[in-house]
Amino acid sequence: MVKVGFVGWRGMVGSVLRQRMLEENDFQGLKPLFFSTSQVGQKGPEIGMEVPELADAFDIKTLSSLDAIVTCQGGDYTKEVYPKLRKEGWDGYWIDAASALRMEKDSVIVLDPVNREVIDEAFESGVKNYIGANCTVSLMLMGIGGLFKENKVDWLTSMTYQSASGAGSKNMAELVEQMQTISKATEGKKMPVLELDREVQETIENPDFPTENFTVPLACNLIPWIDKEVEDGQSREEWKGSAETNKILNSKQQIPVDGICVRVPAMRCHSQAITIKLKEEMELKEIENTIAKANEWVKVIPNNKEDSIRQLTPIAVSGKLTVPVGRIRHINNDASFVTLFTVGDQLLWGAAEPVRRMLQIVLKKIS
Numbered sequence: 001m002v003k004v005g006f007v008g009w010r011g012m013v014g015s016v017l018r019q020r021m022l023e024e025n026d027f028q029g030l031k032p033l034f035f036s037t038s039q040v041g042q043k044g045p046e047i048g049m050e051v052p053e054l055a056d057a058f059d060i061k062t063l064s065s066l067d068a069i070v071t072c073q074g075g076d077y078t079k080e081v082y083p084k085l086r087k088e089g090w091d092g093y094w095i096d097a098a099s100a101l102r103m104e105k106d107s108v109i110v111l112d113p114v115n116r117e118v119i120d121e122a123f124e125s126g127v128k129n130y131i132g133a134n135c136t137v138s139l140m141l142m143g144i145g146g147l148f149k150e151n152k153v154d155w156l157t158s159m160t161y162q163s164a165s166g167a168g169s170k171n172m173a174e175l176v177e178q179m180q181t182i183s184k185a186t187e188g189k190k191m192p193v194l195e196l197d198r199e200v201q202e203t204i205e206n207p208d209f210p211t212e213n214f215t216v217p218l219a220c221n222l223i224p225w226i227d228k229e230v231e232d233g234q235s236r237e238e239w240k241g242s243a244e245t246n247k248i249l250n251s252k253q254q255i256p257v258d259g260i261c262v263r264v265p266a267m268r269c270h271s272q273a274i275t276i277k278l279k280e281e282m283e284l285k286e287i288e289n290t291i292a293k294a295n296e297w298v299k300v301i302p303n304n305k306e307d308s309i310r311q312l313t314p315i316a317v318s319g320k321l322t323v324p325v326g327r328i329r330h331i332n333n334d335a336s337f338v339t340l341f342t343v344g345d346q347l348l349w350g351a352a353e354p355v356r357r358m359l360q361i362v363l364k365k366i367s
Helices: 012-023 075-087 116-124 135-149 169-186 193-205 236-249 284-292 305-311 348-366
Strands: 002-007 030-036 068-071 093-096 107-110 129-132 153-162 257-263 269-278 298-300 323-331 334-345
Touching: 002 348, 012 348, 068 075, 068 348, 075 093, 093 348, 107 116, 107 236, 107 348, 116 348, 129 348, 135 153, 135 236, 135 269, 135 284, 135 298, 135 323, 135 334, 135 348, 153 236, 169 193, 236 257, 284 298, 284 323, 305 323, 334 348
Parallel strands: 002 030, 002 068, 068 093, 093 129, 107 129, 153 257, 298 323
Antiparallel strands: 153 269, 269 334, 323 334
16 A cells, blocks of 8 residues: 655645545545644544554654655745655655745656646656646646647736735735724724725724735735746746746747736635737637637636626635636737636645645556
């Protein structure tokens, strides 16, 4: 029976991963061992089968006894533990939701079903490191991967609307706290709308307004910068768009991908407005069909008001695997340009689901 270790299973992404594995009955047929960085020796999670006490997540000897390790613990853990494991000669499969190893030459960024062929080829060639992609890139490719697969994309730019969950669980809680603070400040007060607006503004500008995690307000606001600064005026989040897209697809010729990444006060779903320069003219129906047939989760939404406001929103897809794509139209009647809008759950296809599917691929190949 394949021995699999799980690290970071209590956190936000790890919890979603565990939930999905329970839903799909994934724990059956493997020998799981759960690790902890702070609660070693305590009882393991309820997964419908008996599991040992929590092991030490820094115990290299125990980790080295495993066939595969699945970690959602974060980049700092990966940077500390992974090199030690390989130095000790561990030859197992490392499946990681963090970004630390994404761009390494001996790693593959995984997004089955988008790049299953790339994954299979890597597996056959002996690659042992399989890393989850940036959430925004994953959701973009789940939505419009069909256009890439058919080699229709010359270049694209994506304007993102990224949820609080992409920054972490503490940030999600802070967004709710910010909304509660605004609500308390205005509760029960009947006033003209301009006075209400001023009351909200003064509440947000108050030095005591909770911004410890975001550093600036997100409620009733947006933040037009995500992650660190890199070259050419980009944020690192924007840099990942091109770097990770091309690595996921194993592109022979680099496809330019750029855009502006913005944090918005949604809880757990990222949205993107995408403009694509096509390599050749395509009718809208052909574009829709190419998108729709790429995988079983993408859903083309008719370009009208009612369907868009009901089905093409964070609220509509929160907690769901569906990735809707809508507002599909040509720009100024030019059939070589298309603009569209897509949204997906950041914690599912943007984080946990590609890791879950990669573990299943490994299990099937080595069982």
